[in-house]
Amino acid sequence: MTTTPMTAIEAEDRRQYRTTRRRDLAVDLSMALATILAALAIGFLVMLATGNDPVRAYEVMLTGPLDRSFRVGRWLEDATTLTLLGLSVAIPFRARQISLGAESQLYAGALAAAAVAIFLPLPAVAAVIVPMVAAAMAGAGMGLVPGSMKARLGANEIVATLMLNAIAVRVYDYLVNGPLKEPGSSAVHSKSIQEDSALTPLSEWFGIPMGRANVGLGLMLVTAVALWLLITRTPLGYRIRMTGSNPDFAAYGGIKVPRVIEWSFVIGGAVAGLAGAHLVQGVYGRLEPGLAGSLAFEGIVVALLARNNPLVVVVAGLFYSYLRAGGDIMEQQTDVGTEIVVVIQAVIVLLVTAQALPDLLKRRIARRQVGVR
Amino acid sequence: MSSVLDVVLSSAFLAAVLRVATPYLLAAFGGLVAERAGVSNIALEGQMLSAACTGALVAGYSGSVAAGAVCGVAVATLLGVLLAALRLELGADAIIAGIGINLLASGATAYAVYTLLDDKGGTSGLKSGTLPTVTLPGIESIPVVGDVLSGQNLITWLAFLVAPFVAWLFYRTRFGFHLRAVGEMPDAAASVGIPVRRVQYAGLALSGALAGLAGVFLSMGYVSFFVRDMTAGRGFIALAAVFLGGLRPWGVFLAALGFGAAEALAVQLGTLDVPPQLVSTIPYAMTLVALAVYAWRRKRRGTTTEVAASL
Numbered sequence: 121m122t123t124t125p126m127t128a129i130e131a132e133d134r135r136q137y138r139t140t141r142r143r144d145l146a147v148d149l150s151m152a153l154a155t156i157l158a159a160l161a162i163g164f165l166v167m168l169a170t171g172n173d174p175v176r177a178y179e180v181m182l183t184g185p186l187d188r189s190f191r192v193g194r195w196l197e198d199a200t201t202l203t204l205l206g207l208s209v210a211i212p213f214r215a216r217q218i219s220l221g222a223e224s225q226l227y228a229g230a231l232a233a234a235a236v237a238i239f240l241p242l243p244a245v246a247a248v249i250v251p252m253v254a255a256a257m258a259g260a261g262m263g264l265v266p267g268s269m270k271a272r273l274g275a276n277e278i279v280a281t282l283m284l285n286a287i288a289v290r291v292y293d294y295l296v297n298g299p300l301k302e303p304g305s306s307a308v309h310s311k312s313i314q315e316d317s318a319l320t321p322l323s324e325w326f327g328i329p330m331g332r333a334n335v336g337l338g339l340m341l342v343t344a345v346a347l348w349l350l351i352t353r354t355p356l357g358y359r360i361r362m363t364g365s366n367p368d369f370a371a372y373g374g375i376k377v378p379r380v381i382e383w384s385f386v387i388g389g390a391v392a393g394l395a396g397a398h399l400v401q402g403v404y405g406r407l408e409p410g411l412a413g414s415l416a417f418e419g420i421v422v423a424l425l426a427r428n429n430p431l432v433v434v435v436a437g438l439f440y441s442y443l444r445a446g447g448d449i450m451e452q453q454t455d456v457g458t459e460i461v462v463v464i465q466a467v468i469v470l471l472v473t474a475q476a477l478p479d480l481l482k483r484r485i486a487r488r489q490v491g492v493r
Numbered sequence: 494m495s496s497v498l499d500v501v502l503s504s505a506f507l508a509a510v511l512r513v514a515t516p517y518l519l520a521a522f523g524g525l526v527a528e529r530a531g532v533s534n535i536a537l538e539g540q541m542l543s544a545a546c547t548g549a550l551v552a553g554y555s556g557s558v559a560a561g562a563v564c565g566v567a568v569a570t571l572l573g574v575l576l577a578a579l580r581l582e583l584g585a586d587a588i589i590a591g592i593g594i595n596l597l598a599s600g601a602t603a604y605a606v607y608t609l610l611d612d613k614g615g616t617s618g619l620k621s622g623t624l625p626t627v628t629l630p631g632i633e634s635i636p637v638v639g640d641v642l643s644g645q646n647l648i649t650w651l652a653f654l655v656a657p658f659v660a661w662l663f664y665r666t667r668f669g670f671h672l673r674a675v676g677e678m679p680d681a682a683a684s685v686g687i688p689v690r691r692v693q694y695a696g697l698a699l700s701g702a703l704a705g706l707a708g709v710f711l712s713m714g715y716v717s718f719f720v721r722d723m724t725a726g727r728g729f730i731a732l733a734a735v736f737l738g739g740l741r742p743w744g745v746f747l748a749a750l751g752f753g754a755a756e757a758l759a760v761q762l763g764t765l766d767v768p769p770q771l772v773s774t775i776p777y778a779m780t781l782v783a784l785a786v787y788a789w790r791r792k793r794r795g796t797t798t799e800v801a802a803s804l
Binding site: 455 | 578580590592593594599601603605608684726743777778780784785787788791792
């Protein structure tokens with residue numbers, strides 16, 4: 121890049137652009153915070169209305185996850201999977217592709233990771249990495265199907281991903297109950313993975329009990345930074361953003377929109393595949409029935425709350441898992457059901473999706489500032 | 494193979510198909526009405542679940558099955574209005590708002606059941622009863638048909654009447670004409686004086702009500718209690734049926750019936766050493782293939798009406 125001295129007008133423009141950006145960021149952040157507070161307030165009212173003690177419940181929920189080291193581990197382990205799933209949908213969302221397929225991609229990844237980690241003997245380091253690569257590839261392949269259908273044929277990606285989820289869940293269920301079930305075991309699960317393939321638990325590093333939290337946490341952070349760099353600093357990221365904000369204009373500007381759409385699905389799929397690998401190699405050490413639970417849909421919530429910014433997804437994922445972990449502890453210690461957390465999550469989604477609210481606010485602030493000038 | 498044929502051709506199996514297809518039919522027509530009004534209702538799942546839960550709880554506590562059914566349908570209708578309000582007043586993305594409503598339903602129903610009955614699983618401890626079955630006089634004397642139709646739940650009968658009703662509504666009434674116009678081109682509809690918002694509100698309310706009937710059937714017909722997350726993805730299958738049926742009433746009818754038959758078959762084949770999970774993937778795989786084929790044909794023809802483009 122060549123640096124030419126800026127003219128006064130350019131400098132002024134730039135300053136103005138930066139102020140706008142800073143203001144928008146401030147509005148976004150305060151909106152996110154206000155959303156969370158509003159949702160917690162609604163949860164408070166619901167608990168009050170149903171005859172529970174909301175103060176005690178929130179106290180346990182909000183302090184519980186930190187008061188013992190293994191609870192911290194439980195939170196971080198959950199946050200790792202959830203954030204990876206949030207990242208996996210944030211990328212297609214950035215290209216304005218409503219991919220709901222993280223579930224199918226996660227199961228594909230989990231199966232691939234388990235197949236390699238159980239049956240393929242590998243030397244020490246490769247034993248960890250090869251299953252993860254296999255998982256990312258399987259997830260990417262699973263993402264490519266709806267991606268290509270959308271990009272090449274114009275088929276609705278929402279329906280396609282929902283169908284693939286339904287298929288993947290059933291095939292997974294069949295495999296865990298059938299061909300991959302550990303012979304001679306009465307419980308339904310696969311054989312355990314080879315020891316070398318396991319992600320090192322954090323307990324070994326810190327010497328305190330951390331439950332099943334493992335180095336997958338670091339992997340998740342690296343993935344988030346890599347995706348942020350991809351979106352903000354690379355040509356592909358630029359194309360994805362352009363396709364998302366205006367596909368016609370992007371195509372007019374020479375961007376091959378179908379290919380960009382496919383890439384957004386493939387990258388998202390690979391990340392969801394890694395979430396599957398984390399569950400197999402880090403958390404359970406084998407395939408369990410119903411591995412992902414409702415995590416895939418909650419990943420969407422995380423991505424939305426973070427407005428699809430990969431770095432913010434990490435914060436949102438940590439926050440969200442904190443609520444989940446806190447909800448479980450709350451249920452053990454008070455009479456309040458952990459489901460209240462799901463209600464709070466739902467309120468957050470509904471508030472976040474009400475696009476008109478923050479835009480109204482931004483416009484009003486901008487108008488006032490113009491008025492001042 | 495002959496044993497499979499025996500199963501499929503038995504009147505017990507056909508009766509099971511009607512029973513299993515009931516929630517798919519009702520929810521799919523709910524999805525169809527919303528889709529044709531120009532707003533995807535992905536909240537069918539949550540609307541069904543809320544209706545199922547409300548129905549069982551109200552019926553259990555009040556002792557009146559009818560009150561339960563009415564309240565269940567009312568709650569689902571309100572969720573339809575909520576989706577419309579989020580979409581039309583606050584500019585929310587219909588899909589994401591739908592996901593939010595589904596989450597809300599899943600959390601709120603489980604929370605309500607746990608708070609009221611101290612039970613994580615469902616309302617099986619509460620006696621809530623089922624809606625009455627209907628037997629037309631004299632129908633039992635007809636061979637096969639009598640066996641298939643007699644003793645079917647009231648809502649199953651309703652479900653099969655919904656197809657002609659929606660077809661009539663769409664193509665024979667002013668409201669249906671407005672609804673389709675709004676869905677295809679809201680600006681054009683507004684320019685000739687059709688109250689776009691009011692039509693969309695009405696469409697989504699009707700959509701919610703139909704999903705609500707499906708939900709009420711699950712907890713007060715199919716079985717007599719509510720189980721946590723008992724809809725088990727039926728709302729999404731119904732949505733698939735809407736697209737597989739090409740957004741036309743009779744197409745959707747056949748698709749939903751087909752899904753019901755496939756599920757009933759999966760249950761039956763479970764006894765015949767065929768993995769039921771794999772059989773139950775068939776409707777989804779069919780929808781996926783159909784989706785691709787439709788899209789491919791449309792692309793080749795190059796015709797794009799607004800509704801077709803939303804497929």
